Amino acid sequence: MTVKPEEVGLSAARLDRIRGHFQRYIDDGRLAGTLTLVARHGKIAYFEPQGHLEVERRRPMQRDTVFRIYSMSKPITTVALMMLVEQGLCQLDDPVHRYIPAWEGLGVFVGGNYPTFLTAPVARPMVIRDLLNHTSGLTYGFMERTNVDAAYRSLRIADRSRPDYTLQNMVDALAELPLEFSPGTRWNYSVATDVAGYLVEVISGQRFDAYLGERIFQPLGMTDTAFTVADEQLERFACNYERLRDGRLQLADAPDNSEFRSGSFLSGGGGLVSTAPDYLRFTLMLRNRGELDGVRLLGRKTVELMTMNHLPGGQDLTALAQAGMFTETAYAGVGFGLGFSVMLNPARAQVLGTPGEFAWGGAASTAFWVDPVEDLVVIFMTQVMPSSSYPIRRELRTLTYAALVD
Numbered sequence: 032m033t034v035k036p037e038e039v040g041l042s043a044a045r046l047d048r049i050r051g052h053f054q055r056y057i058d059d060g061r062l063a064g065t066l067t068l069v070a071r072h073g074k075i076a077y078f079e080p081q082g083h084l085e086v087e088r089r090r091p092m093q094r095d096t097v098f099r100i101y102s103m104s105k106p107i108t109t110v111a112l113m114m115l116v117e118q119g120l121c122q123l124d125d126p127v128h129r130y131i132p133a134w135e136g137l138g139v140f141v142g143g144n145y146p147t148f149l150t151a152p153v154a155r156p157m158v159i160r161d162l163l164n165h166t167s168g169l170t171y172g173f174m175e176r177t178n179v180d181a182a183y184r185s186l187r188i189a190d191r192s193r194p195d196y197t198l199q200n201m202v203d204a205l206a207e208l209p210l211e212f213s214p215g216t217r218w219n220y221s222v223a224t225d226v227a228g229y230l231v232e233v234i235s236g237q238r239f240d241a242y243l244g245e246r247i248f249q250p251l252g253m254t255d256t257a258f259t260v261a262d263e264q265l266e267r268f269a270c271n272y273e274r275l276r277d278g279r280l281q282l283a284d285a286p287d288n289s290e291f292r293s294g295s296f297l298s299g300g301g302g303l304v305s306t307a308p309d310y311l312r313f314t315l316m317l318r319n320r321g322e323l324d325g326v327r328l329l330g331r332k333t334v335e336l337m338t339m340n341h342l343p344g345g346q347d348l349t350a351l352a353q354a355g356m357f358t359e360t361a362y363a364g365v366g367f368g369l370g371f372s373v374m375l376n377p378a379r380a381q382v383l384g385t386p387g388e389f390a391w392g393g394a395a396s397t398a399f400w401v402d403p404v405e406d407l408v409v410i411f412m413t414q415v416m417p418s419s420s421y422p423i424r425r426e427l428r429t430l431t432y433a434a435l436v437d
Contacts, residue, residue, distance in 0.1 A: 046076065050081065066413070096267050117330060120234050127230070139210050157214040164369055165221055168212050172189075183222075255304075255308075260292055291304055307410050359393070385402050411427055
């Protein structure tokens with residue numbers, strides 16, 4: 032339902048600053064187009080497409096544009112696994128090697144290069160919770176920081192462009208590599224959520240895409256969310272751009288020959304495409320603590336647990352995150368739950384916000400957050416990589432919270 036902003040305690044004039052702000056980015060050629068959605072009390076108060084799906088053909092941005100959401104896939108995968116936890120089929124403290132036996136002997140990197148490493152025993156085994164809050168000891172190949180992530184690149188771990196590559200291939204390769212650190216001792220953004228997707232397959236007995244479709248997308252009415260773009264969606268599928276050092280946009284992935292048109296790797300960490308209306312359905316389910324329009328995916332207490340800070344001792348990311356590591360959130364004042372960043376202290380984060388709000392973003396600069404205290408949901412879609420190109424997420428937070436009037 033769409034309402035006038037004042038009906039839900041927002042200022043229309045102040046929300047309109049969002050349009051002017053992002054129009055400057057578009058006019059300057061820094062972004063091709065944007066789509067911003069602000070909902071309060073479950074009602075849409077602002078839904079503004081701007082610019083174009085692509086610079087080259089000038090197709091206008093639409094409310095139903097299809098975007099690569101990349102790591103905004105992670106909360107969806109986390110919900111899928113937590114649904115299995117609720118059914119008693121697994122527990123958060125289950126050792127991961129119970130479901131991937133080849134991982135029982137994983138050690139921690141001490142020295143060496145692929146394929147020969149020196150390792151030390153882990154202080155404790157990796158558990159499911161470690162996968163969901165990124166304390167597993169796994170990493171991403173694109174980090175380019177260590178000998179371990181160099182091995183990920185050599186083996187093309189979690190590379191969706193590989194033909195006939197599967198989740199099973201990924202976990203088999205990871206069985207041959209050491210961890211960056213002993214599970215639970217540090218925080219490192221990683222392929223852990225892809226592994227969580229594999230666990231969904233093992234525990235449920237269904238292919239991961241089939242499980243998401245049957246248990247999440249169909250019940251919530253998320254008709255445009257999938258691992259591949261269908262023919263009938265192609266005209267609505269946005270181009271993806273890379274920001275060059277001189278600020279120009281370079282086409283990185285065109286709709287017609289996109290890697291999202293096909294592929295066998297069901298990446299729970301970054302493989303989904305979606306639309307703002309679809310993702311709103313998902314976030315409203317979370318805002319309602321597990322239920323939407325009579326469909327309940329999770330219990331209230333489960334969502335409460337997922338959106339608490341799970342970092343040891345209640346610390347923020349500055350205390351545990353690997354130095355110089357890429358992630359989709361700032362460190363100061365921010366903790367991490369099960370699948371989401373969690374705001375702990377807006378003053379420490381130096382941004383407008385509320386303790387307890389939870390969020391995440393994607394590599395092409397998409398983002399969302401849910402603020403349970405203000406009953407606010409915000410979804411932002413665009414397609415430019417890397418997500419650190421511009422401070423647009425922080426700017427959007429300021430613009431949105433400044434529009435609250437009651």
